[in-house]
Amino acid sequence: MRDKTIYSQQVLTRRLMPLGWGLLALVGLLVGLTWGALQIQIALAALLNGESVWSKAQKQLVIDLDTYASSGDAERLAGFKRNFTVLEYDRFARDETAKDHYDYDQVVEALSHDNAIREAIPTVIFMLRYLPGAPYLRDALQAWRSTDAAIAELDSIAQELQRSPVAGVRSNQDVARYRARISVLNDYIQPRSDLFSKAIANGASWLGKVLFASVLGAACIAALLWFRMARRILAGIRGSEERYRLLFDNAADGIVMVEENSGLVLDANSTASSWIRRDAADLVGMHFAHLFAESGLSNGAGAKTGTLRASDGGSRLVETQSSLVTFGDKRVRQAIIRDISERVAMEQERRIAAEALASIAEGVIIADANRTVITANDASFQLTGFSTQRLQRFPLGDTRTLPDGEPLPAAIWETIARVGHWHGEVRSRRHDGTIYPEQLSISAIRDDYGKVQHYVAVFTDISAHKANQARLERLATRDTLTGLVNRTEFEAHCSRAIKAATREHAAVVVLFIDLDAFKNVNDSFSHGIGDKLLIRVAERIQQQLAANEVAGRIGGDEFTVLIPRLDAREDAAGLSARLLLSLSEPYMIEEQEIVLTASIGIAGYPLDGGDAVALIANADAAMYAAKAAERNAFRFYLPVMHANVRRRLRLASDLRQALADEEFSVVYQPTVEMQSGRIIAVEALLRWHHPERGEIPPSEFIPMAESLGQIRQIDQWVMQTVFAQLQAWTQAGMPSIRVALNVSASWFGHPAFVEFLTRTLQTTQVSPDRLLLEITESSILRLGEDTDRTMKALQALGISVAIDDFGTGYSSMAYLKLPAVAYLKIDRSFVTGLPDNANDAAIVQAMLAISQSLGLRTIAEGIESEAQHEFLLRAGCAEAQGYLYSYPLNADEISRLLSPNPKLGKVKLQLVATKHL
Ligand code: C2E
Ligand code: MG
Ligand code: MG
8 A cells, every 4th residue: 555655656756857857957057057157257357357467567567667767766667677577477378378389387377477366367378278269359369469569669668778877867858758759659558458458348248248148048948948848747747647537437447536534535437426326526525435335345455345326226236445545645545346246146147057057967067178177066976976176187078988889989079069069878987987878968168259168068877768768668579577579579570570481482370379277377376376377388488489489478378479481381280289298287386386288379371361460360260269179289270260259359349339239137146045945135147138149148258348448337337237126126115135246356446446336325225234245256366455445345334245256266265354255155166066076065065164164154156956955055055046046037037036925935946947047
């Protein structure tokens, strides 16, 4: 601060210095000139003095000689001689100085005799030697020289007189003559002496004038020069002051000069006044601190930020930097106010960008134009393990290669330079050396002139994405369970093989393999075991195939094999036989030994079909034929087989229409109490009356409806029909017997099932204890975890459940313990062999014992004979169903049967309807 003050003073002093020196020179010049004039005046005075001495001596000489001539006074002669000597010395000095070489000291000595001013002697010598031709001096010297002879004559007179007799002795005549001679000489000398004196006086006067003029002139010129210099310097200072003002006013920053002590504004530039929206003049006198919204900008150096207030209420973020200067005796603070709104906004933007960069999930690396990494975000570190410092060791992109391992080509950077960005998949190396696939995008950031300044690389690890993609691709072409190709892919393989075979006139063969009774395995064990079995089957098929043969799984237990090149279709027989043999080997799965067989249908191109779909369909038809005829066999396709396939397909499409076309109906098979033979319940059984094919048994269309996903709607319809029937029966005053309903797994496990039941019970006012829901073992298996939830809900509703077809599946005791399960239905397959088949008898007895111990009621199905009836009755079976008692009957027949006055007696013996519904 202090330095600054000194510096500004120094600048001014330096600028004013020439003026000072000029003034000094002027004064020096004047002093010099005056001194010179003084010296000349002294010389003149000496000259004049010399002249007067000379003149006086000359006059006295004449007088002394004249007196001596008349009186003979010796003193007068001595006076004459004294004056003559003075005159002679002066003449000597005059004549010596005129010579080329002279003895200066002698001249000084000579001049000293006339008692003139000694200081003037050098000037006199100078003038006599160098200025003899100067105006007036020339005339004086001429006059002086002209008297030399006359003076010498006077001296000779003096000598004559000296030699002649003294006065009184000398005759008057002689005296008169001498005096006359002296007078003549005096008359001659006198005018010349006067001329000399006059010339000297005039010369002195002239020289005085010349001196005055010279001094005046020199002083004037010097003064003029000084003024000119002063003007120039002042103009320079004024110019810089104007420039300063211009700079001051036009500065991009606001500048305010503040008096340090009072804090009052002394001056403000245009920028400051425009920001504050007040004239600079208005600002003068205001307190500096009042210009800001916050106080605290008054003292101290260093940058301070604050808010500058404008008179219109606006404000502006500023940074103030102040410095102290000294103007004369005033201490002034110069405050430079800088608008930092933009900078603050930019800083904020930069902060937001930095935070966004840090929090972004993608890795981001920023490099300069030389591809040297400048910074990288956290995600980059997480993904690669490279810190920014480590990344700076190699140019951007050097840890990456193309997916094939080749280094990133220069073309990438050329593309970025041309279009501004590039993106693609690369392989990236982590810090630990591991490699991962990466989606990389690099963009160039350019300056205003289009020159690349930075590169921004954004990247993500796409390992998971790639794995998903691979999985999807696999899913699209492969069967997830067995890994064999799926239907679409198998068809594609077929098509390619057909094309090739067409060219080579060869045969293509498709084998359609279906496992016999796989459903039983699934139902009896578990789906897990079923799945494992399918995997093993796939493995066995695969083992039998040659490298060019393709195995596929195109349905649940349906496998296909493509033999792409055979000479004749019949050549596939060997492979088919081997496959059957291999597949029939027992399987050990989870310690369960499973034995199953398969049926194979064979269709060949070009004989049995021209394309993949036809070949597969025909091989399927052939497989059906094999299965129908004898299981564990293979059949070659014959056109007749196709009819069966077509029939099934048509049936499926008809089934979709059956509900809408009201082709379904419900029949009711009575259940009798074995002890009394009383009908205590009926089981609702569905019937499909096909308009063309007549009655179609549930065993045929129910599995079809299940696989078509229609069973739920069908079951719902049955439920509604049965509930309506129950209502009708109740209204007709029929005894309130129990009604059993068969429910499929997909409907039983549906979230809307319980709700539907609850609602229907409410609307129909049917008592829940009149309902029995029959669900098969295999269905429970399929339901899994949902079973418990649904069972509990049913129990809460007061509805009982019966396990249907018990013994045909997994026969788990756990099912029997489920909530709501109150009945167990012994499947017809165990009843058929009664009473003679010991196995069946033992199984039935065991089932009865179990259900007794669990408190369940048993219902035996499919009783056709008295013997069966007797056996079951004795064994303790509670209820029974079967043709022995009644076929399934329509609702009206049931109404008649249950009317208060049945025509028929004991149901068991007499109630056998004539037709099978
Ligand atoms: P299920 O529930 O075990 O029904 C008993 C089956 O045995 C019925 O066959 C019945 O007609 C038959 N049957 C009864 N007594 C005798 C007999 O003494 N001898 C012989 N040989 N058969 C007898 P149907 O009606 O063909 O039903 C077959 C299966 O279809 C039923 O077995 C049941 O699982 C299912 N089903 C029937 N109606 C429906 C329904 O509405 N919904 C569902 N989901 N399944 C149903
Ligand atoms: Mg049933
Ligand atoms: Mg049954």
